[in-house]
Amino acid sequence: MQGLYIHIPFCVRKCNYCDFFSLAGRLDLLDAYINSILGEASKYAGMPFETFYMGGGTPSLLGAGRLTALIDGLNQIFDLHGLFESSIEVNPDSADVPLLKAALQSGFNRISIGVQSMNDAELRKSGRVHTADQAKNCIENALKCGFNNVSADIIIGLPGQTEYSLRETLHILLEEGVNHISAYCLSIEEGTPFATKIPADMPDDDFQAEMYQMVEQVLTGSGFAHYEISNFARPGFQCMHNINYWRGGDYIGLGVAAASHLNRKRWKNASDLEAYLIDPLKIEIEYDVLASLQKISEETILKLRLLTEGVDLSAFQNRYDTIVIDNLMRRLDAMVEEGKLVRRELNYLLPDEKVLISNRIFAEILD
């Protein structure tokens, strides 16, 4: 499977927890940016893709006209009609009905809404620019316009969050009829406002751990499958584009700071918007080429994130030397002994109760 990702690094304002590459304001650069995307895309002209994901930043800031223009342009370079999943990320404040309609007409069949919370105080303290009502409207509009695959992002551990408010957020989302929820635990990243000053009402890690378990319980009880560490979906509504990441599949990322993976090689465009606008074909690219043992370990930890699929060592047989696979297997088996993983035949899985401390387990696999 091969995916296409496009990064739209613009936001109305930066959220207090965000350390991704995005720029607040500067909407004046959108047209130039679209041109650069198309310029970079020409490098891969004719390449076939099965999934497409437009993320950010805030892709909905493009507005209906620019979104249509961008997709039209891409269609000249690639054939995007055969995509079986095409997602766009939107924020409730900028995803108005014209944008939603333009997205549908441009071929998007999945929408991912940055809800984060259905509590206005939590949204405000996190620097989100929309309200709970706007988020609700956005979901309703998306469904009304004809998106039947609607996902919402929520964050566990926002300042002021309580079990009650988080249950309320989940309740509203389920009632509104989303069929995919990504639930991320808030982490405080260097250089963000939260890192400079942690709000007094920021819940601690123990709260996050309990809430994570609560969210899982509520969602699985409502017919969602916990298919990836942070992702829940009703049957048939898993995000195939993201699953491709975890399965170690290939994808091309276009745009500033976008990452790609092709033929066992990873690379990432420089986080330099100015250079990208001047000439997207001349930007700096950071390559990340791994030795077999590192590569197989990386692939393993990615696959383990898929909680129901896990990693099947037989899939490695044609791609890695036996000696490398044996080495991995020995290490995984030792971890099975310690209860950190479970094994069924050649399939290894992350046990439910270890999901919350999965970093420890992944770090050990990278050893």
Next chain:
Amino acid sequence: MNNIRNFCIIAHIDHGKSTLADRILEVTGMVRKASMDQMLDSMELERERGITIKAKSVRIPYVSKSGIEYVLNLIDTPGHVDFNYEVSRSLEACEGAVLLVDATQGVEAQTVANANLALDAGLKIIPVINKIDLPGAMIDDCSLQLYSMLGMRIEDILLVSAKDGTGVPELLEAIVNRVPPPRGDPEGPLKCLIFDSFFDPYRGVVPHIRVFSGTVTRGDRIVLKSSGKSFEVEEVGYFKPGLMTTDKLMAGEVGYIIALIRNAGEIHVGDTVVSAEHQDIDVIPGFRMSQPMVYCGIYPVLTSDYARLGAALEKYKLNDSSIVFEKESSAALGYGYRIGFLGLLHMEIVLERLKREYEQDIIATMPSVIYKVVCKNGDILMLDNPSKFPPAGQIDHIEEPVIKARIIIPPEFVGSCMELAENKRGMLVAIEHPDDRKAVLIYNLPMSEMITDFYDKLKSVSRGYASMDYVFSGYRAGDLVKVDILVNNSQVDALSYISPREKAAVKGRALIQKLSKLIPKHLFKIPLQAVIGSQVIARADIYPLRKDVLAKCYGGDITRKRKLLEKQKEGKKKMKMVGSVEVPQEAFLSLMKIEE
């Protein structure tokens, strides 16, 4: 010989000793002004700390006002109490001492200590008040203190500004007129005092000597009285301040010998050198082997650097034979060395030099004094490492080393200093008020208090005005207990400490509290305890880690995710294992500095 003058300059730290030495070299034309910024302090570290660590000597030709040619030998001495023995040996090589007092500070504790050492050695003392150019100079007060505290005659006191040279020519005249010439028969049997040495990678250990009797020349066979080892003299010379070869060194002279002495351990300051033909000569009194007073363990941060650390110590000892070290291992810190130092300052200097000049990345454990442990079965153990103590049940009692401290302070700080000293288990011996600007407190104080934070605290309660000096005065029984620190029920040997019983819990709680913040959460609960035997005196728990899961991974940026995990893994490498608990190096580093 009648025209030789051997003298030294003694002073409290920062009273201008090195500046005066420089000025003397300049006035006598030994060095030009530009090329000499504090000539005698050559080690970078000495300069930074303003302390002369190792004594050196310079031969200075001088023509007096009356036209007589003299040879002055200026012997530099270390100023700190840790090096008292070295000071006393340097003084032994002189007939006179310039006692320097800072006009803005007056007589301080080390002024008194050094002056007493010089008087004990029978030296002629020339009292000098320095820094008279400064606006805050209190010449009358200083004169009075020299009179009342040290018995100097007011009319003997010279006024000098080492900085601008005022009074230096007069001082040189006083040296040749007041300091007696050395005595001794150049034709008699050889008898020299070793008062310092340094290591040259090509020529071996180079002892600095003062000849008291006889003559030493190239080709002579000499014998060290302490060991009976003999060497052939390859070269003799003096310092100018660089090495200057000469034919011979005669009674009364000061210089060096090169005799291809490979092992720095052969040469001991204070030893007597005699000729192989006349070995039956009395030794110069006062010799002793260097005695470490303070010990600590040092461990490489990376276990793999253990061999490198050993090599660095061997090399270091060539330059400073006063340290002793032996291999030691700690369950918590792995393989390392136990090192004995002359005192706390000496320890700080050695550790700093190991880090800086020898590029060693090390963890030092809390310093310890040598305890005398009297066991119930009558055995007496001298132990410098709390983790080596026998079980509490076998100990009858513990004695600790006590020092006699002389603290000099302005009178308004007497109250706060006494409060501090009593807090630190000090016993007042005497209070003196030599004048209305100075008070002198004499305390008997456990040395262990001295090596933790007594001096820092003293400086802080006296707003920096206090000065202190001390001598070892013996052992005193105390109600002392050994406290062990348990992490997840495993003892961390490097953190064990000896404490007076009534203070054990306070320190234990502080340590446990700090440790609980330094050890990251694990997947299981970690109890931390401070215990005396089986009695728990402080406890805290580190609750298990509930969550370590990566948040959003954007647009398939897997590399970033992997790098985050790798960073986590790198951090793990710098952990020391205590049982099943990973303790970061920083924890040990910052725990060693815990305050009471």
